Amino acid sequence: MPTALITGASAGLGAEFARQLAVKGADLVLVARTTATLDGLAEELRTRHGVDVQTIVADLSAEDDVKRVAERIADDGHPIDLLINNAGFGLPLHFADNDIEDEVRHLRVHVEASMRLMHAAIRAMRGRGGRIINVASVAGFISRSTYSACKSWLIGFSRWANAEYSRDGVTVTAVCPGFTHTSFHERMGLAPGEEGIPAIMWLDAPNVVREGLRDAARGKAVSIPSLRYKVIVxxxxxLPASLTSGVARRGRV
Incomplete structure (x- = not known):
């Protein structure tokens, strides 16, 4: 059976990717910082679906931890067929008021760790085939602080890598959801409704993951779940950047 490695797998979209792939019979390598939550999800998936689940406790802002995950990806004896770069977190939009070390850690997780893991995956997958999904955001199409910049990098690099390495059997897809019901906003200390975003703009995680997996299987470079966000993008x-960035200040995607 194929094996998928998912970062940020203990909650949110990462956990939903794990559940949907387990239903399909895929073996899993789950990566997250929280041991108890990660072990609980792994046991749930083993019991319900009979799949093999390995866990790696790692903080992807730490170089040594990123190297450990990259080494697992590079293990030819236990190949990874699908890499899902999902780990990430948000910061307040006011860059100058944020602690610069938090901003650097943010950049490391979203960009550097994703790049290092993609590098390991592409080297391992070339010739035999494989898929990479980078969980980006519609924020990557809008000028808005460092979160937007990080997601824009993921989208741009995914487009290039998909064109460059598809000839070697490796596809790379940036999945770009809008506002999605997960624990992402709660971890930032925001209660439901505090974003000031209309209910119609919120997506459900199962639908986002389902569409993202489908587009990745089709070899698409960019996946934007839901028609409403396709129109927005x-x-x-x-539209002028000054207008879109002004609207974007209302919340985080």
């Missing part, structure tokens, strides 16, 4: 290409 299309509008960002023609």
């Amino acid at each position: 299309a509008l960002t290409r023609v």
Whole structure:
């Protein structure tokens, strides 16, 4: 059976990717910082679906931990067929008021760790085939602080890598959801409704993951779940950056 490695797997979209892949019979390598939550999810998936689940406790802002995960990806004896770079966290949008060390850690998790794990995966997958999913965001199409910049990098690199390495049997897809019901916003200390975003703009995690997996299977470079966000992204290409960034200050995606 294929094996998928998922970062940020203990909650949110990461846990949903794990559940949907386990239903399909995929073996899993789950990576997260929280041991208890990670072990609980692993046991649930083993019991319900009879799949093999390995866990790696790692903080992807720490270089040594990233290297450990990359070494697992590079293990030819137990190959990874699908890498899902999902780990991440948000910060307040006011860059100048944030602690710079928090901003550096944010950059390491979203960009450096994803790049290092993609590098290991592409080297291992070339020739035999494989898929990479980078969980980005529609925020990557909007000028808005460092979160937007990190997601924009993921989208741009995914586009290039998909074109470059598809000839070697490796596809790379940036999945770009909008506001999604997960624990992401709660971890930032925001209660439901505090973002000031209309209910119609919120997506459900199972639908986001289902569409992302489908688009990755089709070899798409960019996946934007839901028609409403496809329209929004299309509008960002023609509207002034000053307008889209002003609207974006209302919340985090």
